[in-house]
Every structure is written in structure tokens, then in C-alpha cells.
Amino acid sequence: MYQIALKMLFGDKAKFLTLVVGLTFSVMLLTQQGSIFCGLMLRTASNIFETGAPIWVVDPKATSFNDVVDMKLSEVLRVRSVQGVKWAVPLALHSAIAQSDEGDTGVAQVIGVDDQTLIGLPKGMTKGRYEDINQPGAVIIAKGRSERYGSPQVGDYFELNDQRVRVVGMLETQKSFSPFPIMYTTLNKVQQFFPEKKRPVSFILVKNEASISPEKLIQKIQTETGLHAYGLWDFVFLTMKFWAANTGIPINLGINVLMVIIIGTVISAQTLYAFMLDNTRQFGTFKAIGIENKTLAGMVLFQSAIVGIIGHGIGSGVISFLGLINPPNSQLAFYTPPQLIGITFVLVCGFCLLAAVLSIIKVLRIDPAIVFRG
Amino acid sequence: MITTVTMPNKTIAVSIQGLNKSFGDGENRLHVLHDINLTLQSGSMNYIVGPSGCGKTTLISIMAGILTAESGETTLFGTPIHQLKKSQKAKFRRENIGFIFQQFNLVATITNAENVAVPLLIQGKPHGKAIEQAKLLLEQVGLGDKINSFPRDLSGGQQQRVAIARALINNPRLVVCDEPTSALDGKTGAQILELLTVVARDPNRCVVVVTHDNRIYKYADQLIEMEDGRIKSIQQVDHTKPSQF
Numbered sequence: 001m002y003q004i005a006l007k008m009l010f011g012d013k014a015k016f017l018t019l020v021v022g023l024t025f026s027v028m029l030l031t032q033q034g035s036i037f038c039g040l041m042l043r044t045a046s047n048i049f050e051t052g053a054p055i056w057v058v059d060p061k062a063t064s065f066n067d068v069v070d071m072k073l074s075e076v077l078r079v080r081s082v083q084g085v086k087w088a089v090p091l092a093l094h095s096a097i098a099q100s101d102e103g104d105t106g107v108a109q110v111i112g113v114d115d116q117t118l119i120g121l122p123k124g125m126t127k128g129r130y131e132d133i134n135q136p137g138a139v140i141i142a143k144g145r146s147e148r149y150g151s152p153q154v155g156d157y158f159e160l161n162d163q164r165v166r167v168v169g170m171l172e173t174q175k176s177f178s179p180f181p182i183m184y185t186t187l188n189k190v191q192q193f194f195p196e197k198k199r200p201v202s203f204i205l206v207k208n209e210a211s212i213s214p215e216k217l218i219q220k221i222q223t224e225t226g227l228h229a230y231g232l233w234d235f236v237f238l239t240m241k242f243w244a245a246n247t248g249i250p251i252n253l254g255i256n257v258l259m260v261i262i263i264g265t266v267i268s269a270q271t272l273y274a275f276m277l278d279n280t281r282q283f284g285t286f287k288a289i290g291i292e293n294k295t296l297a298g299m300v301l302f303q304s305a306i307v308g309i310i311g312h313g314i315g316s317g318v319i320s321f322l323g324l325i326n327p328p329n330s331q332l333a334f335y336t337p338p339q340l341i342g343i344t345f346v347l348v349c350g351f352c353l354l355a356a357v358l359s360i361i362k363v364l365r366i367d368p369a370i371v372f373r374g
Numbered sequence: 375m376i377t378t379v380t381m382p383n384k385t386i387a388v389s390i391q392g393l394n395k396s397f398g399d400g401e402n403r404l405h406v407l408h409d410i411n412l413t414l415q416s417g418s419m420n421y422i423v424g425p426s427g428c429g430k431t432t433l434i435s436i437m438a439g440i441l442t443a444e445s446g447e448t449t450l451f452g453t454p455i456h457q458l459k460k461s462q463k464a465k466f467r468r469e470n471i472g473f474i475f476q477q478f479n480l481v482a483t484i485t486n487a488e489n490v491a492v493p494l495l496i497q498g499k500p501h502g503k504a505i506e507q508a509k510l511l512l513e514q515v516g517l518g519d520k521i522n523s524f525p526r527d528l529s530g531g532q533q534q535r536v537a538i539a540r541a542l543i544n545n546p547r548l549v550v551c552d553e554p555t556s557a558l559d560g561k562t563g564a565q566i567l568e569l570l571t572v573v574a575r576d577p578n579r580c581v582v583v584v585t586h587d588n589r590i591y592k593y594a595d596q597l598i599e600m601e602d603g604r605i606k607s608i609q610q611v612d613h614t615k616p617s618q619f
Binding site: 004284291 | 431434435438440441461464465466467468469471473475476477479481482483484488492493495496501552
């Protein structure tokens with residue numbers, strides 16, 4: 001009877017399309033809202049991804065990449081002394097007042113990387129050379145985040161905390177949630193720009209030896225130094241959690257998602273229910289002939305599942321495609337992870353199950369005697 | 375299968391004793407069947423006739439086990455169906471009863487063969503085998519060239535033939551027909567009744583037709599006339615004499 005159920009579903013193209021379109025739009029809205037949320041959250045952690053270190057060590061009071069408690073340089077040595085550490089380098093993150101020669105002024109984030117290894121400096125240099133960062137007063141600017149200073153070029157000068165700096169390179173970096181321009185320099189120069197800071201280190205970037213897993217090394221670092229250590233993704237999630245908790249993004253997008261869930265449920269339930277109503281006489285005939293209730297319920301569930309799978313496939317496919325063609329550094333923060341597709345699938349299953357249950361209740365209540373009514 | 379068998383030894387197919395049925399409650403209560411007693415034999419074509427609202431359809435609904443009477447006994451081929459639970463009734467129906475409806479009640483979006491195969495599919499028979507059997511039956515009702523067509527491609531008479539094939543595919547012992555000709559013209563109606571008459575000649579089968587179409591009374595073996603929820607008369611039709619209808 002499931003083949004018959006399938007043909008009943010596909011046979012009436014107009015009704016079938018109504019069902020699928022209703023669900024597709026619900027899935028598209030859900031996936032789109034979810035993708036924007038994921039895109040925004042990923043941007044809060046763009047600096048972490050660009051740095052690329054597998055282990056991040058911070059002061060125990062630090063709550064995210066953007067909310068750190070600075071550490072002394074000696075902490076780097078303590079971390080290096082932990083067995084299993086391949087390398088450990090400092091990374092500084094501080095805010096400074098930047099002023100262009102044209103008089104544009106604003107806050108900039110200054111990231112200081114290890115002078116010797118330059119670990120922490122993102123890949124993607126578009127102009128200039130990495131090694132020039134060691135020149136006196138040299139900074140490398142993240143392209144795309146410096147427009148407010150008149151899009152400076154290599155060779156241009158800045159005032160940074162009242163000290164003269166020169167742009168020696170431009171980097172193509174990921175879009176960040178933070179609106180402030182980022183300037184990369186070395187840790188030594190950070191200490192020059194911020195002479196008052198006795199604790200210049202914000203993070204210690206660590207790489208494990210091949211003989212030890214990152215997870216085990218994290219445990220060892222925490223035990224032996226008293227500092228907090230995180231794997232890359234744990235630190236990413238910590239940062240996302242910080243932004244989520246402090247910006248209201250989840251609530252605002254969550255309301256949208258909730259509305260979509262309600263609308264999606266109503267659309268799905270209503271269209272599927274209407275489809276069942278349209279087939280009341282057919283189901284009544286099946287009941288008169290002697291179909292078992294469980295078979296009838298199975299047919300409705302099957303029809304509902306098919307609509308759900310098709311609607312989800314199209315809806316999530318369209319949104320995923322839009323995500324793919326969205327340029328990586330566009331203004332639209334948009335990322336559709338596989339987990340989001342899974343979550344929307346579960347939600348769609350919920351819509352369809354609810355719609356199917358309502359329809360099944362209706363179908364099971366059909367009086368087979370209706371078949372004798374003209 | 376549709377076969378013509380001459381077998382005079384008839385057994386009791388349907389036995390109804392003291393049947394009462396009403397709808398609604400309190401002041402709105404409508405008593406539609408009053409103390410119905412009826413016996414139908416196998417191998418016979420039985421017509422239940424009477425004006426609209428006299429209780430014909432309610433009677434066949436109870437007879438077919440899709441409505442429950444308030445009181446009385448309904449026995450089909452020795453099975454007291456009034457004692458059966460809902461699920462048992464459904465099983466009994468799918469194994470023993472074929473239905474033919476006024477509006478045909480075919481599923482528009484499946485082929486004629488699939489429509490005919492529905493009772494077998496409901497019984498759990500594999501799709502392929504059920505379709506093969508349906509094709510044979512469609513050929514027997516003269517629709518061998520319409521197997522893969524859809525009901526919408528057929529005339530009313532052809533649709534009713536598909537419905538008859540569907541009613542017969544599980545080789546039922548009781549075939550219940552509700553106004554099978556009212557949606558058809560006279561000539562097509564007569565053809566349908568001729569087909570049903572052949573069906574009714576099976577000694578193991580009983581055909582019950584609800585109708586108020588007096589043009590087809592001549593095909594009946596027994597005419598049960600109802601009025602106001604009661605059986606007014608039961609008349610045996612002698613086919614050896616010229617038709618009185």
C-alpha cells in the first residue's frame with residue numbers, strides 16, 4: 001500500500017507542489033536564519049582560525065579571545081617547560097588609538113606576534129613581505145578593515161598611541177565580527193607601543209609534540225602551570241559563547257527561528273491536513289474494504305516523510321548553494337555547516353510528524369460509512 | 375473470478391435478526407431501522423429498494439460490518455459479525471466482502487489495475503502479483519486495454535466496471551452495491567447489472583444491491599422493499615415469467 005500512498009501523493013501535482021513548496025520555504029527560512037547565526041558566530045572567532053595554533057593557553061580568568069587577562073612573558077617559559085610542548089610562543093592583543101596623517105582617528109586592535117617565528121601572523125599577504133615586520137615601527141594591516149583610515153597603502157605612515165608606525169604589508173584576512181581595524185606587528189614593538197603594560201602577553205600559542213595528543217598536553221599544561229589551555233575548536237566555542245552571551249544575537253535570531261518553526265509547522269500541518277481531507281473518500285474506501293488502522297497510519301506517515309525529505313532536500317540545497325556562491329569576505333555573514341542541515345532535518349521531521357499525527361487522527365476517525373453517501 | 379455456475383442448493387449467506395439502529399441523541403434521535411429480520415441466500419441477487427431515507431444504506435452498512443447496530447444479530451456465512459471487534463470486522467471485510475459504490479470511489483491518481491489491486495494490497499499481497507491478478511480481472515470485465523489508464527480516462531460505465539473488478543478481486547462471498555447504476559445511463563446501467571448478475575450466480579456468493587432504479591429490478595432474484603426503516607415486503611422474482619417490471 002505504500003506504493004499506492006506514494007502515487008496518491010505524487011499523482012495530484014498541484015497539491016503535491018503546494019505541500020513541497022510550503023515545506024521548502026520553511027526549511028529555507030530555517031536554514032537561512034541558522035546560516036546567518038553560524039556565519040556571525042564564526043566571524044567572532046576569525047582571528048583564532050587565522051592564527052591557526054592547535055592549543056591556546058590563557059590566564060584562568062580569560063573568557064574568550066576578546067576578553068583576556070594579560071600574562072607575564074615568563075608564563076611562556078613555564079609553558080615551554082611542559083614535556084610534550086613542541087613550541088610555545090606569545091601572542092599579544094591590545095587596543096590602541098590610531099591616527100592617520102589625514103587626521104582620521106579611531107580605535108585599532110594591535111596583535112603582536114613572536115619576533116623570531118612570526119607564528120600567529122595570518123597567511124594571505126597581498127602586498128609587502130612578512131620579514132619587513134621586523135623593521136622599526138613596522139605594522140602589517142589587515143585589508144578590508146582599514147577603510148575608515150582611508151585605505152592605507154604600503155609605505156603609508158600612522159600614529160599608534162602617539163608613536164610613528166609605517167605600513168609594510170597588507171593582509172587579506174577573514175571578516176571579523178569586531179569592527180575595529182587590525183594591525184599586526186611583533187611583540188617587541190607592542191611593548192614599545194604599550195610601555196605601561198607589564199604583562200604584554202594575551203595568549204600563548206602551543207603546538208604539541210607528535211608523541212602526545214593535544215588533549216593530553218592541554219591537561220598537562222593546566223596541571224603544571226595553573227593556566228587554562230584549550231584546543232582550537234574549544235577556544236573558538238568559548239569565544240562564540242562569549243559573543244552570544246553578551247550581544248543578544250541568539251535571542252534576536254532565535255525569535256526569528258522560533259517564528260519560522262511555528263510558521264513552518266502551521267504550513268506543513270495545514271497543507272498535509274488539507275491533502276488528507278481531500279482524500280477522505282479514498283481513505284474511507286480503504287477503511288470500508290478493511291484496511292488496518294496501522295497500515296493507514298503508516299501510509300500517512302510515509303506520505304508525510306516523503307514530503308519532508310523532498311522539502312528539506314530542496315530547501316537546504318538552495319540555501320547551501322547560496323552559501324557556496326556567497327564570497328568568503330562579503331558583508332553577508334553566512335555559513336551552513338552540516339550540523340545545521342541535520343538540525344533543520346530534525347525540525348522538519350518534527351513538523352511532518354506533527355502534521356502526520358493530526359492527519360492520522362483525522363483519517364482514523366473517518367467513518368467508513370461515508371463511502372455509501374453520494 | 376467471474377464464473378457462471380448453475381447450482382440450485384443454496385445456503386444462507388446473510389441472516390439478520392431483530393436489527394435496530396438510530397442516529398443522534400435526545401430529541402434529535404432518529405430511529406432509522408426498526409426490528410429488521412432478513413435472510414439472504416448465496417447464489418442470489420438481492421435488491422433492497424425503497425424511497426430515499428427509508429434506511430436502505432444503513433441496512434447494507436450494518437450488513438457489511440461498517441456500521442454497528444444498537445441491537446440485533448447479523449450473521450454472514452455463519453460468522454456473527456455483531457460480536458466481532460472493530461479490527462476483526464475489518465479483517466472479515468477485507469476477506470469476505472466486496473464493495474461497489476454509487477460514485478465508484480476509485481483513486482484518481484493510480485492506474486485502473488492498481489485500483490483493482492487495492493483489496494489484495496490491503497491484504498498484504500505483493501504489489502506485482504496483485505497487479506497481475508488485477509489485469510486478468512480487468513480483461514474479464516472487458517477493460518483489458520485500459521489496464522494502465524487512469525480512472526479519469528474512462529467513461530462512467532467503464533469506471534463502474536473497474537469498481538466491480540476491484541470488488542471481486544479478493545473473491546468475496548458478499549458483494550454489496552450501493553446504487554451502482556444511478557450515475558450511469560440506462561444502457562450502461564443494464565450492462566453493469568448483467569455483469570453483476572453473472573457475479574451473483576456463483577453459488578458461494580451473495581450480491582446485495584441497494585437501488586431505487588426500477589429499470590433494473592428485472593435482474594433481481596429477491597426484492598426487499600423498505601419503508602420508514604422497516605421491511606415492507608419481500609418478493610421473489612420468477613425469471614421464468616415475463617418481467618413484471
